[in-house]
Amino acid sequence: MRLLNYNLFGESHGKAIGVVIRGVPPGIEVREGELTAELERRKGIRRFATKRKEEDRPVILSGVFRGHTTGTPIAVVVENRDVESSYYEEIKDTPRPGHGDYPARIKYFGYNDYRGGGHLSGRLTVGIVVAGYFAKKILERFGIEVRAYIKRIGPVEARELSVEEVFSSENPYCPDEEAFGEMREVMEDARKSGDSVGGIVEAVARNVPAGLGGPYEEDIEADLASAFFRIPAVKGVEFGLGFRFGELRGSEANDPFIIRNGKVVTETNNHGGFLGGMTTGMPIVARVVIKPTPSIYLPQRTVNIGEMREEWIRLRGRFDSCIVPKALPVVEGAMAIVLADHLLRRMAWVGFENAR
């Protein structure tokens, strides 16, 4: 049913990773500088990110002609360089705790490329950012904007922020500068102790028209959740008040409808932009929890599967101490893709209705 699709391919230590995006309409202006800038964001905050000198130079193989999308599949490839795989040979029989090594070995009957996590690597999210770039361009034509920021790092949570504050902030990570200062300290602490730390990303979209999505099968909230959960390390997704709804009464939870500037809106936005699986025209507010990246320098217990005995491992390599900053453009990309897809679908019906 989707009109906009993407498929990722590649392994962390293979020749290249990439993405094929299908369904992007023709005539969208593409600027490679913008695309590179988006990918640059995915590297996160240098201090807390892996030192891999990923150049992440995206090469557009197809679907763009003379600076515009053509309407045909867009393939974008990023070569893997600066790859050092020998260490992964050492640990291939000892699955890293918190990583997908163990189930992958079973799923792929031992044939998977285990180096750097192979196809499970977070590096594949480059493709989501690339697809998100095109999706944002689709949304842009309708004035729809998407923005993600860090809501929490470990114990530090940003204060409640208005949608306007989120979109007008110049801090690329968190509009609450004070909280962000503390978040940096938490990340620094984790880094110093050879550990990592988790966090929460909040993603907001504005100017989304009412009526996207639908009940059950067409539920756009479900499609967004699905897209978010496909990002590695995501372990929870909520919209609006989210899990706090479980503590509330209906009289506290329901958002009254009112008229503002001649438009039907809700006075509050507990629902986070969705009712009945559909957008209401109110801002979309989603929260996504990112578990602490499992690669840490501390000794951990695991099992040597070849020899079936328990042992300790101590990982070596270049690890992020916090992947939450990196996740921002990925979360935005995932959101933009779903919104753009539903927007395109919506236009089919609007076109039909207008043809009366």
Added chain:
Amino acid sequence: MRLLNYNLFGESHGKAIGVVIRGVPPGIEVREGELTAELERRKGIRRFATKRKEEDRPVILSGVFRGHTTGTPIAVVVENRDVESSYYEEIKDTPRPGHGDYPARIKYFGYNDYRGGGHLSGRLTVGIVVAGYFAKKILERFGIEVRAYIKRIGPVEARELSVEEVFSSENPYCPDEEAFGEMREVMEDARKSGDSVGGIVEAVARNVPAGLGGPYEEDIEADLASAFFRIPAVKGVEFGLGFRFGELRGSEANDPFIIRNGKVVTETNNHGGFLGGMTTGMPIVARVVIKPTPSIYLPQRTVNIGEMREEWIRLRGRFDSCIVPKALPVVEGAMAIVLADHLLRRMAWVGFENAR
């Protein structure tokens, strides 16, 4: 890519609601009594549920022959009776706060059946329970079990429960009898004050083999989240520690691999059964928040869309004061469908591997 699918149809006050399930393998014994019993569970706790005398008599139209599934599409229909629609004519221009009335009106250009929520009605979840019944039968052949219980109602949360406690409990709603007593009081309070109350459902699955799902596109965690979010009123989904991961360090979050009874398992189950989008063989633990049902007897503010003016409405009719108990078989059904689908897919590869 799915091998097991279902599609819901119907409106709350139309002729019937139903479901078509495709991909159920042949030869599964079907007992109508069992199916009716599952649907009976969906009525929740009589005291806190609508008084609609839904008989919910499922009629199997196809796909079952001489007491066994045939392998062809299974259509199950439930007639709508005891329906009183006149009230909905009164309020059709005043969208009920917290319901999907308003975005539905826009999406469907005013052509939708607004009576009782139409196709958005929670009544459609009957179809999920029916599909879930067949999915559980598929899982049963592999010893896989699924069970959902109430984790929270308003301020009351059940204590931490072991997987064994969950499966061995005879209380159909919550294994923590003490907490359940308090939950009943909270629901009773809500009922008495003409209000409603939200809650959290925890769903657990055991004996799920490792290696179902996969990274990114094949992510089974994402497929489960997607299925859960398609249930009306769900506003958040998390697995394992879920949102608490945002507060933790990697050294606290990672589950060590150990050997128990000659099998690789994790010592703790923070990951809730999934790593890298795949099952690990550990029990699956998912939590789903259900917002308080928006239909309440208290006066609420809304907008008369026909006349574009704000007004107060006071809903009449038969409302649940808490839909969380009703949600249990629906959440189980949604989970069972996704697990059974991935299990069937998995068997394709296993069959291929074994054909060497």
Added chain:
Amino acid sequence: MRLLNYNLFGESHGKAIGVVIRGVPPGIEVREGELTAELERRKGIRRFATKRKEEDRPVILSGVFRGHTTGTPIAVVVENRDVESSYYEEIKDTPRPGHGDYPARIKYFGYNDYRGGGHLSGRLTVGIVVAGYFAKKILERFGIEVRAYIKRIGPVEARELSVEEVFSSENPYCPDEEAFGEMREVMEDARKSGDSVGGIVEAVARNVPAGLGGPYEEDIEADLASAFFRIPAVKGVEFGLGFRFGELRGSEANDPFIIRNGKVVTETNNHGGFLGGMTTGMPIVARVVIKPTPSIYLPQRTVNIGEMREEWIRLRGRFDSCIVPKALPVVEGAMAIVLADHLLRRMAWVGFENAR
């Protein structure tokens, strides 16, 4: 990628057969009389069709409200009556030549409902006609028309007919009255000798805009072929000159572009409306071969699978001597569904392009 879908369910001798159609836009006026009339056509020419007093009374269970489509799934059910199954018990171990009995037994591990062909029955095409009814309504809004007629019965072929002749003919079976007279004789001969006879249906569509479909994955010719082949007894599909292209040179096959009434058209229509997997704006011309219905009264050789020995069977029951007349609304329905789906998809891009 499809925006318009249908799923069939039911068995020939089960409780009911039916269809669920998803993606029909809201606001289409539905007249049950029209729908019944379409289904009436599917009964073919009484003399050459089964005597089963199929009333085929379609009951719309959902998706239509106050005479208009709502935009939600449309479920339509037809009860099975006048069913006599005892004979099928006798022959359940002796697969009927030319029928799917044998592979069905293997596919479904013996659990399928074999009575009257079960889910394989041509009776299921009622659902295609129903879905086709809604699809034609979508096309109607854009002035697109679809019409199928009998091109051949056994040795008799209708003469070359212009698109105008096809659409203006009042003969519901074949615009070439003379040929149709001979076709009747061929069908009568087959009937008298207890045999059946095959034929070819030609389906034509006009006023289809250029630019529907696309290369490879989006190929509308392929989607049409796929839809046609899903109709039982179809063993070949061709467009435009079809198999005659194999005998030609490029200079004979290519259609020159010319300008007529200020529009780009082709002078000839060898291509049958498609170039590069896309519509050209020229009339669509498709031909579909229908094999003679395998149920005949003559003795035939088969195998008793239970006892694994060869034997002769002589079928009893009510058989069509020619199903080609019956196939006309089914072929039209299949074509209309694919065209309407691609038209809806097209509107998404047109809406996006117009939003500049």
Added chain:
Amino acid sequence: MRLLNYNLFGESHGKAIGVVIRGVPPGIEVREGELTAELERRKGIRRFATKRKEEDRPVILSGVFRGHTTGTPIAVVVENRDVESSYYEEIKDTPRPGHGDYPARIKYFGYNDYRGGGHLSGRLTVGIVVAGYFAKKILERFGIEVRAYIKRIGPVEARELSVEEVFSSENPYCPDEEAFGEMREVMEDARKSGDSVGGIVEAVARNVPAGLGGPYEEDIEADLASAFFRIPAVKGVEFGLGFRFGELRGSEANDPFIIRNGKVVTETNNHGGFLGGMTTGMPIVARVVIKPTPSIYLPQRTVNIGEMREEWIRLRGRFDSCIVPKALPVVEGAMAIVLADHLLRRMAWVGFENAR
């Protein structure tokens, strides 16, 4: 529902073309030499094929590790070299008769890469051959073989050939050596006169188990037809007797079931391997008509769309005089992909059935 998928990308004169194949199971040995050999076949008979020195060096970017498939998406890219595009600037406003230039211009609102046909180019079929290579490897494990040969070139048709003759022939194009000699002459004539010529490919598969596919939605015949029609220039597909069924009576068409070597088979194979949308265990016989390639050196009439006037064009460049030989590995690939997909799906049910 598919377990095996492929997506093509690229434009004829862009950076590269390629394919991403998803669902190939792990552990299949991959030999680059074999893959190159398959692609070599796609170049056809040098004398009648374009002189483009397509090296077609496939680069496997992902999904293969240490000589075996990993189970993750396989991306294969072929760079475009030896490309001369300037001529296409000259003719970009004059759509070539028989090509998709005109509808593509409309579909893509003028943004498509028109050079060398862009994404419509037959060059993209490299991706089908690559996907077919992996599909054949899946089939190989079950002893299933696929082979396509030239059945007709212009007026010359190969004689009726047994399945054994087809598979044992050493002629890579046509087992009927005599007919093949005449076919070469027809191609030579077309070449000399600056024209092109069409033909028919017959594709045969043996050792396919009974019970793949299913009625209606699961129809494997329809899936094959769909795959064949996605190959450019295909205008017709038939199975078994195909269009000749239209001339026959049931008593002539039905294949009697008999027992041979303790197995149920049919005495004749008019049905071409399919009954009721399912495989019967008999050899699959499909015929695909390939229209004469529309690029010819003779003057042709077309329309200058920019200036909206009729004119004559005379194409320059390197054209195939006959693409039928080139089509053989493409048709085989398309067939292998569909068979392998259905085989994998089948194994899910077999695995379930065996788990009793």
